[in-house]
Amino acid sequence: MDEQLKKQLEIAATKVRMGVIEGVYNAKAGHPGGSLSVADTLTYLYMNRMNVDPANPEMADRDRLVLSKGHTAPALYACLAHRGFFPVEELKTLRKIDSRLQGHPVKGKVPGVDMSTGSLGQGISAACGMALSGKISSDTYKVYAVLGDGEIQEGQVWEAAMFGAHYQLDNLVAVVDNNGLQIDGKIGDVMSPYPIDEKFAAFGWHVICINGHDFDEIEKAFDEAETVLNKPTVIIQRSTKGKGVSFMENQCGWHGKAPNDEEYAKAMEELNAHLASLEA
Numbered sequence: 001m002d003e004q005l006k007k008q009l010e011i012a013a014t015k016v017r018m019g020v021i022e023g024v025y026n027a028k029a030g031h032p033g034g035s036l037s038v039a040d041t042l043t044y045l046y047m048n049r050m051n052v053d054p055a056n057p058e059m060a061d062r063d064r065l066v067l068s069k070g071h072t073a074p075a076l077y078a079c080l081a082h083r084g085f086f087p088v089e090e091l092k093t094l095r096k097i098d099s100r101l102q103g104h105p106v107k108g109k110v111p112g113v114d115m116s117t118g119s120l121g122q123g124i125s126a127a128c129g130m131a132l133s134g135k136i137s138s139d140t141y142k143v144y145a146v147l148g149d150g151e152i153q154e155g156q157v158w159e160a161a162m163f164g165a166h167y168q169l170d171n172l173v174a175v176v177d178n179n180g181l182q183i184d185g186k187i188g189d190v191m192s193p194y195p196i197d198e199k200f201a202a203f204g205w206h207v208i209c210i211n212g213h214d215f216d217e218i219e220k221a222f223d224e225a226e227t228v229l230n231k232p233t234v235i236i237q238r239s240t241k242g243k244g245v246s247f248m249e250n251q252c253g254w255h256g257k258a259p260n261d262e263e264y265a266k267a268m269e270e271l272n273a274h275l276a277s278l279e280a
Contacts, residue, residue, distance in 0.1 A: 001215055001216050005048070006216070007278060009040075009047060009215050010215070010278055011275065012082060013039050013040050013043040014244070014271055014274050014275045014278060015078070015082055016039045016042070016043050016075060016078040016079055017036055017039050017078075017243075017244045017245070017271055018078075018271045018272070018275070019074070019082065019088065019091045020032055020036055020039065020074040020075055021245065021268060021271065022092055022268075023074045023077065023078070023091045023092065023095075023101070024074055024094065024258045024259070025258055025264040026091075026093070026094060027094040027095035027258060028258045029257075029258050030094060030095060030256070030258055031071040031072055031074065031255060031256045032074065032242065032248060032254055032258070032259070033181070033242045033251070033252070033254040033255045033256075034069060034072040034075075034148060034179065034255065035072040035073075035074040035075035035078075036075070036242050036243045036245060037177055037179040037212070037239040037243050038069070038072055038075055038146060038175075038212070039078075040212060040213050040215065040218065040239075040243075041146070041175055041177070041212055041218055041237060042075050042076060042146070043079060044215060044222070045065060045079075045144060046083045047082075049063075050062075050065065050142070050144070051063045051141070052083070052112065054084035054085045054111070054112070057111040057112050061139065061140060062141060063143070064114040064115075064130050064141060064142070064144065065143075065144045065145070065146070066114060066117060066126050066130070066143070066144070066146070067123060067146050068117055068120070068123025068124045068127070068145050068146060068147045068151060069120070069123070069146060069147055069148035069151050070104040070105055070116075070117030070118040070120075071103070071104060071118065071256070072146075073102075073103065073104055074091075074094060076105060076113070077091060077094065077101050077105075077110070083112070085112040086110070086112075104116070104117060115127075115130075120148070120151040121151060121155070121156035121157050122156060123145055123146075124145045124147055124156075124157055124161075124174060125156060125159070125160040127143050127144070127145035127160075128160050128163050128167075128172065130143045131143040131164070131171050131172035132167050132169060134171050135168075142172075142173065143172045143173070144172075144175065145172070145174045145175070146174075146175045147175065147176050147177065148177055148179075149177060149179065149182075149187050149196065150181075150182030150187050150190070152176060152193045152196065153187075153191045153193055158203065161200060161204075161205065162203055162204075164205065164232040165203050165204030165205060165231055165232060168230040168231060170230055170231060170233075172233070173222065173225045173235065174205075174233070175234070175237060176196060176234060176235070176236045176237065177237060177239055178212075178236055178237060178239060179239045179240060180241070180250075181241045181251075181252040181255065182252065182255065183252065183255045183256060184252070185252055186252075196236050197209055200234045205231060205232050205234045206225070206232070206233040206234070207233075207234055207236065208221045208225065208233065208234070208235045208236070209235075209236045209237075210236070210237050210238070212237030212238060212239035213239060213240065213243060218237075221235045221237075222235070241254070244270070244271060244274070245267045245270060245271070247263070247267075248267070
């Protein structure tokens with residue numbers, strides 16, 4: 001990847017992380033840990049890969065993204081805001097009673113949201129349906145689905161995996177955010193889904209494993225997915241829960257709670273310092 005582009009993406013991802021913290025802090029509720037771990041991939045998709053138009057969010061040939069791990073909506077909202085779908089200032093209204101930015105994405109309320117999600121395991125099925133529709137209609141759009149590694153403990157995920165392979169959905173790319181933690185602890189202790197790569201391969205998917213915080217690897221993975229024919233692709237990304245905020249990193253306690261005033265100030269100080277170093 002071009003170094004200038006990489007720097008632009010790192011700056012954008014840092015701003016997305018700041019949006020996550022801003023939203024969850026103002027809501028006094030939310031899910032920062034998994035939002036921060038998937039921020040780089042969502043930033044890459046919206047800022048550099050997907051065919052979307054903030055001025056025409058419902059255009060027929062747009063690429064679709066289904067956030068199957070819907071509780072990480074703060075990261076999706078921050079990406080959409082910084083992509084120009086709605087004002088960045090609106091991120092502070094997260095989860096407010098009169099806000100369109102609810103705790104999980106709602107299609108029809110938020111421009112740029114392609115599917116309402118929240119009940120874990122269901123988003124990937126919707127993505128499969130979108131991809132099949134595209135194949136039937138000979139449309140050129142791509143469908144991306146982002147899942148949590150704890151989420152793939154849900155049986156419906158594997159029904160969808162079987163479906164995607166059966167219908168040869170090569171216009172579908174799933175991303176499993178393998179940060180290793182869920183609300184109750186390590187995914188390997190709660191209900192191990194490992195080996196994730198071998199399971200998807202056994203279901204007939206093309207499998208790519210990457211570091212989810214390395215933009216070179218992220219781009220290479222999505223480029224490779226473009227070349228795959230007659231089967232869906234899954235990108236299994238190793239990531240750090242709470243990435244970018246030191247005291248949140250690798251702490252399952254930050255799965256679903258908001259920072260207090262002191263924690264908010266510390267998190268924003270760290271992110272602002274990182275942003276300043278990138279922009280220097």
